[in-house]
Amino acid sequence: MFTKLLKYEWRATRELLGILCLVCLGASVLGGLTMRYLMLFDGGDTSGNFLTVISIFGMMAAMFAVGMVAVASLLLFLGRFYKSRFTDEGYLTFTLPVTTHQNLLSSLVNTAIGMLLMVLVMGACLLLWLVIGLSGSQDLIRLVWQEMPQLWSAFLEIWGQMPWNYVAMLGLNMVTSAGCTLVMLMLSVTIGSVLAKKHKVLAAVGVFYGIRVLLSMVLGLSVLTPILTSQDEQLIMLRIIRGTPLLTTLVAVAGYFLMYRLVDKRLNLN
Amino acid sequence: MNWKFSGDRPVYQQIMENIRGSVLRGELPPGGKIPSVRDLAAQAQVNPNTMQRAMTELEREGLLVSGGTSGRTVTTNLEVLSDMKEQILEDLARECAEKFMVFGVTPSQAAQRLLALDQKKEEMK
Amino acid sequence: MSCVLQAEGLTKRYHHAAALDGLDLQLPAGKIIGLLGPNGSGKTTFMKIAAGLLTPTTGQITVCGQAIGPKSKALVSYLPDRNCFSKRMKVAQMLDCYQDFFPDFDRARAEDMLSALAIDRDARFQTLSKGTQEKVQLVLTMSRRARLYLLDEPIGGVDPAARDYILHTIINNYDPDATVLISTHLISDVERVLDEFLFLYQGKVIRQGEADAAREESGKSLDELFREVFKCLPNC
Numbered sequence: 249m250f251t252k253l254l255k256y257e258w259r260a261t262r263e264l265l266g267i268l269c270l271v272c273l274g275a276s277v278l279g280g281l282t283m284r285y286l287m288l289f290d291g292g293d294t295s296g297n298f299l300t301v302i303s304i305f306g307m308m309a310a311m312f313a314v315g316m317v318a319v320a321s322l323l324l325f326l327g328r329f330y331k332s333r334f335t336d337e338g339y340l341t342f343t344l345p346v347t348t349h350q351n352l353l354s355s356l357v358n359t360a361i362g363m364l365l366m367v368l369v370m371g372a373c374l375l376l377w378l379v380i381g382l383s384g385s386q387d388l389i390r391l392v393w394q395e396m397p398q399l400w401s402a403f404l405e406i407w408g409q410m411p412w413n414y415v416a417m418l419g420l421n422m423v424t425s426a427g428c429t430l431v432m433l434m435l436s437v438t439i440g441s442v443l444a445k446k447h448k449v450l451a452a453v454g455v456f457y458g459i460r461v462l463l464s465m466v467l468g469l470s471v472l473t474p475i476l477t478s479q480d481e482q483l484i485m486l487r488i489i490r491g492t493p494l495l496t497t498l499v500a501v502a503g504y505f506l507m508y509r510l511v512d513k514r515l516n517l518n
Numbered sequence: 519m520n521w522k523f524s525g526d527r528p529v530y531q532q533i534m535e536n537i538r539g540s541v542l543r544g545e546l547p548p549g550g551k552i553p554s555v556r557d558l559a560a561q562a563q564v565n566p567n568t569m570q571r572a573m574t575e576l577e578r579e580g581l582l583v584s585g586g587t588s589g590r591t592v593t594t595n596l597e598v599l600s601d602m603k604e605q606i607l608e609d610l611a612r613e614c615a616e617k618f619m620v621f622g623v624t625p626s627q628a629a630q631r632l633l634a635l636d637q638k639k640e641e642m643k
Numbered sequence: 644m645s646c647v648l649q650a651e652g653l654t655k656r657y658h659h660a661a662a663l664d665g666l667d668l669q670l671p672a673g674k675i676i677g678l679l680g681p682n683g684s685g686k687t688t689f690m691k692i693a694a695g696l697l698t699p700t701t702g703q704i705t706v707c708g709q710a711i712g713p714k715s716k717a718l719v720s721y722l723p724d725r726n727c728f729s730k731r732m733k734v735a736q737m738l739d740c741y742q743d744f745f746p747d748f749d750r751a752r753a754e755d756m757l758s759a760l761a762i763d764r765d766a767r768f769q770t771l772s773k774g775t776q777e778k779v780q781l782v783l784t785m786s787r788r789a790r791l792y793l794l795d796e797p798i799g800g801v802d803p804a805a806r807d808y809i810l811h812t813i814i815n816n817y818d819p820d821a822t823v824l825i826s827t828h829l830i831s832d833v834e835r836v837l838d839e840f841l842f843l844y845q846g847k848v849i850r851q852g853e854a855d856a857a858r859e860e861s862g863k864s865l866d867e868l869f870r871e872v873f874k875c876l877p878n879c
Contacts, residue, residue, distance in 0.1 A: 249713075252743050260729070332729075339727035343694050344744050345717035513698050517691075523835050525864025528855035559814055563807070565675050566817045567838050568855065 249346050253354035260332065261362060264324050269369050272317045276373035279310030280380025288384045310377075314370065321366045325359040326437055334441035334448070338517045348512045352434075352504070359430060417489040424493040428500040432459050435503045442510045463499065470495045521562040529564055533572035536562075541581065541592055542603055552582060552590040645707070647672045647791050647822040648693060653702035655688050655846075662688040663699070664846035670791070673819040675836055677854075678826040679869060680843030686826040687724070689843075690793045694721040707790050717745065720789035724796040726776055730769035734762060734779060741783050753786035756812070774805050781809055785816045792816075792823040798832055810836050831866040840865055842872055 282303040332341050333355070341351065382388060392399075433456060440452025474487035523532050540546045552573075553561070559569040573590060576582045580598045582590045593599065618628040648670040655663040663685045670676060678686050691697040692704060695711045706715040728737055734757065741748045757764065760778055768776060781797060794813075798806045813823055814836060827833050834840075834854065842850040850872060854865060861868055 249744070256740065256743075336725050336727050337729060339696065339721075339723045339725065342696050343716055343719070343721050345713045346744075347713050515696065515698075517696055525831060525834055525866055526858060526862060528858045529835055530855055556817070559817075560811070563810060563814060563835070565814065565836050565838055567674065571855075 250350045250354060253344075253346060253350060254358055257328070257332075257354050257358035258362075261324060261328050261358065265321065265362060265366070268317050268321050268324070268366070272314055272370055272373045273376075275310040275313035275317070276377040277380065279307055279314070280377040280383075282306040282310065283377065283381030284384045287381065287388075314373070318366070318370065321363065322433070325355075325362055326433055329355045329359070329434055330437050330441060330449075330452075333511070334437075334517070336517075338515075342515065342517070348508055352508060352511060356430065356434060356504075359434070360427070363426075363430070414485075414489060417493070420493045421489065421496070424496040424500070428463075428496045428503070431500045431503045431507070432456065432463070435459070435507045438507045438510050442514050442516070459503075466499065467492065467495065521564075523564070529568050530572040530575065533562065533564065533569060534576055537572070537576060538581065538602060538606060541599070542606065546592050548592050548596070548599060549594045550592050552592065554589055645672050645820075646670065648704070648706050648824075650689075650693075650704045651702055653689070653692065653704055654700045655685075655692065655697065656700040661700075661846055663692070663702075665702070666847060668841065668848055668851070670822050670824060672790070672822055674838040675813065675817070675823045675825065677830070677833060677837040677840040677865070678824055678843060679828070679830055679840055679865070680826075681828065681873060683845075684843040685846040686843055687795055688846075690721065690795050690824070690826060693791070694719055694793055696721075717747070718790040719793060720745075720784050720787040720791070721793045722780060722784040722795060722797055724799065726768070726780065728768050728780070730767070732768050733765055734768065734771075735764040737768070737779070737783060738764075741787070745787050747788040749786050749788055753782055756782045756786065760808075774801050777801055778805065778808065781812060785812050788818070788821075790821050792821065794823065794825045796827055797825060798827060798829055806832055830869050831864065834865040837865070842869065844873070844876060 285303045286300065286307065331337055333351075344351075436452045436456035436459060439455045440448045440450075444451035470491050471488050474484045474491065478484050478487070521536065523529055537546070541548075546552065552558070555566055555570050555573060558573075559566040562569065573582060577584055577590070579602075580595065581593055581602060583593050584590055615625045615628060618625070623631070646669050648668075650666055650668050653663050653666040654661060666685070666689065678689070680686050688697065692699050692711070693706065695716050698711075704711060707718055709715040709718070732740075738750060738753055741753075742750050757779070760775075760782070762771070762775060762779060768779070771779065777797075777800075781794075784792065784794070797809050801809070810833065813825070816823075825833060825837070837854045839853050840851065840857070841848050857863075857865065857868060863871070
């Protein structure tokens with residue numbers, strides 16, 4: 249049943265997601281072309297050149313578009329969660345023979361996978377942007393190519409010296425932080441939809457900001473406590489880096505169970 | 519069959535009247551097969567349980583005969599049929615008399631009126 | 644005869660009032676039952692609780708012996724009084740969805756009914772007329788071989804021909820192991836199809852029984868009986 253739910257969640261979001269990917273691609277190509285143009289004409293007396301001005305605006309538009317794609321994809325998933333559970337569509341969703349956990353987790357998992365996909369797509373697009381943008385700058389490329397071996401060995405040196413447990417922990421921090429934010433967003437939508445009678449979206453936004461304030465206080469404490477309880481710099485760092493993902497995960501789990509409880513007991517579709 | 523029902527009398531009784539009427543009019547001949555409860559209920563647009571009850575009652579009365587798995591048939595017992603016809607005609611007469619009574623017309627006066635109707639019909643021919 | 648739904652002391656309280664107030668009722672199998680009552684009497688609240696869309700404040704409710712949950716939802720087919728499908732979905736996709744999630748969904752029967760109504764499988768839901776949308780939802784609901792069908796105001800707001808079709812579908816779908824609960828305030832249209840009836844008022848059952856027995860006893864139709872019972876109650 250869970251895989252079926254996931255399948256339907258994915259089907260509902262893939263079209264719009266595809267469009268956003270295309271927008272991202274288009275924006276990156278535009279950004280790349282404008283960047284290439286600007287780099288080639290850099291250093292000449294181009295002030296006032298009409299094409300330059302256009303290029304600058306084009307590049308700014310491309311940057312804006314890519315930023316918007318990121319926001320839009322998140323809103324797409326949250327919108328799907330809201331629409332399928334808390335509007336008239338909920339009359340079908342909540343009468344499906346699945347548990348509440350399966351119901352909520354299918355949306356959570358689909359959103360996580362979808363956002364990950366978007367991150368990868370955006371990364372690839374930005375790479376494309378750079379490749380196109382730098383494709384005309386022969387001198388720069390030649391310079392980088394010459395310096396490549398040196399750069400590579402320097403990179404390898406740093407690579408060898410990196411404290412891997414720290415890096416892993418930082419990575420973990422990023423992942424748990426993203427996951428926690430996702431849960432908090434869905435929780436806000438849930439609280440807004442279940443507890444507010446009117447202006448549910450506004451309520452959800454308000455709740456989210458309230459949660460953020462609360463979380464920053466809690467997180468501040470997690471950073472402050474090691475600092476106050478120890479003099480050893482290394483130990484402090486370790487405690488912070490180890491403690492934060494743990495705390496974040498706990499908060500995410502608590503948030504999930506609050507969402508579960510609200511949906512299971514307090515749901516009142518109208 | 520004309521399946522019109524009024525809501526203020528039990529539906530199963532009205533179904534039974536309908537079926538008796540059909541038998542008398544010859545639409546359901548003696549020995550003829552009766553459609554299944556489901557089919558008849560669908561035709562009449564009534565609850566199958568109600569149709570079942572009506573059929574069971576008619577079976578009890580002897581109008582319908584259960585053939586086991588092959589369904590129900592109308593009885594071939596002419597006595598049962600003529601008794602039923604008698605009963606229906608008697609009920610009709612009583613109903614008619616009661617209606618005339620409302621206007622202060624006695625049964626014999628009512629009979630005269632009916633006769634006059636018959637004569638008028640003869641004159642028209 | 645087994646019992647398809649059992650409710651004991653079922654109460655649903657909101658801040659301002661109690662939508663259901665200590666409701667006790669049992670629905671036997673193989674019957675078409677009318678849940679009749681004025682607006683605000685708790686008909687929709689009761690159905691939503693039985694369907695798993697609402698949790699009661701206190702009291703017990705079981706469907707075929709199961710507590711309300713995924714197992715009971717697999718046995719209950721609910722038709723709400725509103726459209727619950729994504730408007731951009733095609734009819735064929737809705738069939739796929741039902742088939743995917745409900746093992747008791749009889750797709751062949753649904754296809755037959757849709758063909759009889761000449762509904763295009765590729766049509767998007769939003770392009771269909773309101774009456775057709777309701778028919779599609781009815782077809783999907785009644786094509787499941789469920790144990791309990793909950794139809795919330797299925798004939799309100801549709802034309803007489805559509806009403807006949809809906810009643811025709813309910814009768815044709817009859818299953819001696821299943822029960823159909825129809826909530827409506829259009830009693831005269833529906834009463835000839837009912838085995839039993841329940842009069843609901845302010846969250847309680849105030850009268851119930853067999854339809855034909857009530858007619859015999861009172862010499863009235865259910866519609867007339869309803870008017871008689873409810874005209875002397877406040878807030879009606």
